[in-house]
Amino acid sequence: MVTFDPEGMSSAQLFGEACVVCHKKWPRPRVRVGRFPDDTAVLACADCAEAILPAPQATVVAFPVKA
Numbered sequence: 001m002v003t004f005d006p007e008g009m010s011s012a013q014l015f016g017e018a019c020v021v022c023h024k025k026w027p028r029p030r031v032r033v034g035r036f037p038d039d040t041a042v043l044a045c046a047d048c049a050e051a052i053l054p055a056p057q058a059t060v061v062a063f064p065v066k067a
Helices: 046-052
Strands: 031-035 041-044
Touching: 031 046, 041 046
Parallel strands: none
Antiparallel strands: 031 041
16 A cells, blocks of 8 residues: 655644645545555545556457367
8 A cells, every 4th residue: 555644734634624635525435555654554536546556457268279
């Protein structure tokens, strides 16, 4: 997980009551996107989390070979 610097964040962001990226408070952020140095979870709204989390790696499957 990514470690975020808490400096410059609002108290709502620090306590998980607002998205760490866009400051949106409703709906309450639920996606864990990282942590603070004290191991507290950093939360983001679903839209922002999708933008900052790495995309899952796709499973590559070989095409069948004709005999």
